Amino acid sequence: MSPNGLALPVVLPMLTGIALILLPRRAEWQRRISAVSTAVGFLIAVALIRQVRAEGIQVLYVGDFPAPFGIVFVGDLLSTLLVALNMLVAAAVLWYAFLTMDPERERFFFYPLFQFLLMGINGAFLTGDIFNLFVWFEVLLIASYILLTLGGEPYQLQEGFKYVMINMLASTLFLVSVSVLYGTLGTLNMADMAVKIAEVKDSPVVAIASVLLLIVFGIKAAIFPLYFWLPRSYVAPPGAVTAFFGGVMTKVGVYAMVRVYTLLFGVDDGFTYTLLVWIAGLSMVVGILGTLAQMDFKRILTWHIISQIGYMVMGLAIFTPLALAGAIYYVAHIMVVKTALFLASGVTEKLTGTTNLKKMSGLLTTHPALGALFFVGGLSLAGVPPLSGFFGKFTLIQAGLAEGRYGIVATAVGVSLFTLFSMIKIFRTSFWGEVRHKAAADRAVDLRTYGALLGPLALLVAVSVGMGLGAQFTVGYVLESAHQLLQPSLYIQAVLGSGLGS
Amino acid sequence: MNPLILRTSVRIHLYLLTLFSFYLLIRGHNEPGGGFIAGLLTASAMVLQALAFDARYASSLVPVREQTLIGLGLLLAVGTGVASMLFGRPFLDHVFHHTFLPFLGEVELASAVVFDIGVYLVVVGVAKWTILTVATGRAGQSGPGS
Numbered sequence: 001m002s003p004n005g006l007a008l009p010v011v012l013p014m015l016t017g018i019a020l021i022l023l024p025r026r027a028e029w030q031r032r033i034s035a036v037s038t039a040v041g042f043l044i045a046v047a048l049i050r051q052v053r054a055e056g057i058q059v060l061y062v063g064d065f066p067a068p069f070g071i072v073f074v075g076d077l078l079s080t081l082l083v084a085l086n087m088l089v090a091a092a093v094l095w096y097a098f099l100t101m102d103p104e105r106e107r108f109f110f111y112p113l114f115q116f117l118l119m120g121i122n123g124a125f126l127t128g129d130i131f132n133l134f135v136w137f138e139v140l141l142i143a144s145y146i147l148l149t150l151g152g153e154p155y156q157l158q159e160g161f162k163y164v165m166i167n168m169l170a171s172t173l174f175l176v177s178v179s180v181l182y183g184t185l186g187t188l189n190m191a192d193m194a195v196k197i198a199e200v201k202d203s204p205v206v207a208i209a210s211v212l213l214l215i216v217f218g219i220k221a222a223i224f225p226l227y228f229w230l231p232r233s234y235v236a237p238p239g240a241v242t243a244f245f246g247g248v249m250t251k252v253g254v255y256a257m258v259r260v261y262t263l264l265f266g267v268d269d270g271f272t273y274t275l276l277v278w279i280a281g282l283s284m285v286v287g288i289l290g291t292l293a294q295m296d297f298k299r300i301l302t303w304h305i306i307s308q309i310g311y312m313v314m315g316l317a318i319f320t321p322l323a324l325a326g327a328i329y330y331v332a333h334i335m336v337v338k339t340a341l342f343l344a345s346g347v348t349e350k351l352t353g354t355t356n357l358k359k360m361s362g363l364l365t366t367h368p369a370l371g372a373l374f375f376v377g378g379l380s381l382a383g384v385p386p387l388s389g390f391f392g393k394f395t396l397i398q399a400g401l402a403e404g405r406y407g408i409v410a411t412a413v414g415v416s417l418f419t420l421f422s423m424i425k426i427f428r429t430s431f432w433g434e435v436r437h438k439a440a441a442d443r444a445v446d447l448r449t450y451g452a453l454l455g456p457l458a459l460l461v462a463v464s465v466g467m468g469l470g471a472q473f474t475v476g477y478v479l480e481s482a483h484q485l486l487q488p489s490l491y492i493q494a495v496l497g498s499g500l501g502s
Numbered sequence: 503m504n505p506l507i508l509r510t511s512v513r514i515h516l517y518l519l520t521l522f523s524f525y526l527l528i529r530g531h532n533e534p535g536g537g538f539i540a541g542l543l544t545a546s547a548m549v550l551q552a553l554a555f556d557a558r559y560a561s562s563l564v565p566v567r568e569q570t571l572i573g574l575g576l577l578l579a580v581g582t583g584v585a586s587m588l589f590g591r592p593f594l595d596h597v598f599h600h601t602f603l604p605f606l607g608e609v610e611l612a613s614a615v616v617f618d619i620g621v622y623l624v625v626v627g628v629a630k631w632t633i634l635t636v637a638t639g640r641a642g643q644s645g646p647g648s
Contacts, residue, residue: 011583014580021572064591
């Protein structure tokens with residue numbers, strides 16, 4: 001594949017979205033085309049990973065403008081991995097959406113919007129230009145605004161309004177910090193910025209911009225104390241959308257954080273470390289406290305998102321190869337497992353007609369397969385070996401101990417226990433016990449539909465198990481990718497080295 | 503109320519604004535202008551019509567479905583990017599060529615203009631959709647409303 005391959009994860013969803021707008025809005029065609037396109041997108045992303053592993057960081061000079069003047073797309077181990085995971089999770093969510101999305105939403109451009117969302121996310125992962133990153137954030141946000149409010153139910157509009165407002169604020173701050181950086185450094189290309197920042201050492205303006213960017217990405221990633229918009233707004237849209245938002249959207253913020261801190265600013269031992277480690281710890285604790293207070297399947301899961309973001313920030317704060325590897329592994333693990341758990345909650349809602357844990361019980365008697373899949377997913381989230389969650393946490397804690405960061409390690413371990421507790425709470429109230437919910441007799445979910453609904457869930461749980469069992473390979477990969485991140489010179493060399501020559 | 507002056511002047515403005523928007527669209531490659539601003543100008547012409555007459559009349563001036571406009575516009579814009587990939591060049595690369603056309607003399611034909619036309623169509627499509635939605639209180643399709 002020529003470097004143009006890097007444009008494909010953006011171009012393919014866009015072309016698919018356009019085709020879906022232009023073609024008649026017949027549900028079965030919309031479904032078929034999105035399914036094929038997303039599957040092909042996943043294969044392309046896997047091909048990109050292989051290419052990056054074989055040939056090193058790939059760079060595409062869009063429009064043949066040399067860096068640092070034009071926009072570049074950069075594929076390294078981290079960004080291509082996230083593109084692949086994004087497409088994988090998207091495929092599972094689409095599969096679930098085919099079975100559950102109501103015809104009205106399908107007719108009102110659900111599938112094209114989903115493709116545009118994928119385009120925005122892939123663009124954000126791949127771009128090497130900070131203003132372009134802003135643009136991709138806008139692309140994915142606009143698609144997400146519509147997906148969140150599509151259907152126009154009062155609760156959706158109420159929460160959608162807040163979601164739009166908070167993200168507009170974040171985008172404005174993003175724009176301000178990008179202009180500050182541009183005004184100081186005179187460049188928007190991230191590789192070039194890294195070079196310039198190294199030259200101006202300890203410039204207060206750069207420090208301000210770095211904290212502003214932390215706030216911006218913190219709002220997107222829902223870290224403490226900027227998480228407040230998330231738990232309520234993510235439960236508003238239909239199950240498939242919630243699952244995808246919960247699994248993928250906040251991780252774009254985490255990715256952006258990791259990218260700017262590894263490439264541009266670095267994490268020093270003083271202020272930045274203290275800031276990040278407190279954010280990490282408090283996000284973990286506040287998120288998990290939120291889950292303890294809730295008795296609603298979906299809401300527990302949305303609060304978990306915040307707690308899990310804390311683990312990723314912890315990896316970034318410690319800033320050793322091992323810690324970053326743990327953070328990347330954790331991002332990958334959460335994208336898969338979180339989506340799986342949200343899908344499980346969606347299936348449960350279809351079966352029982354409620355997400356309130358007090359109104360359901362005994363699902364294990366009536367639907368053992370769902371119970372088993374949720375059980376495995378929940379244990380994986382809590383970090384029980386040999387599932388994927390274990391290796392993420394293990395790596396992070398090992399890295400923390402190696403650096404002597406005992407406070408955050410203790411928090412991480414403690415929060416893990418509570419995660420397990422909250423998963424057990426769901427399992428105990430909804431799957432064990434007497435059959436109390438108005439059973440399948442009332443809700444006409446026949447056996448075939450139920451079996452089909454488990455398909456995407458089983459796929460994601462299998463990926464999680466696979467990630468854990470194949471830890472030799474997966475941990476090796478994230479370590480390699482962390483080493484790449486901590487050597488910004490590789491990235492800079494790839495972007496500027498050949499760009500200046502051409 | 504019969505806004506006679508508005509209606510009469512708006513009839514003339516329609517041609518002037520549309521013509522000027524085409525001018526902006528074509529010159530936009532090397533000088534200020536371009537697809538987006540040209541699209542906005544056409545949209546403002548439509549809004550003027552909507553104010554003076556009514557929304558459905560204004561949108562009937564662009565007799566193409568708004569979804570088709572947006573879809574085609576996006577397709578043209580991405581198409582110029584993808585076309586360069588087919589020639590083995592980087593995504594969104596562009597070419598231009600100086601050529602002699604009858605009456606116009608020497609002109610520069612650039613593939614980037616196709617991109618601009620795509621943007622123009624998207625903006626006009628969105629404007630039409632917005633006018634219709636705001637005026638009729640219905641989303642999604644042209645049809646009897648309110």
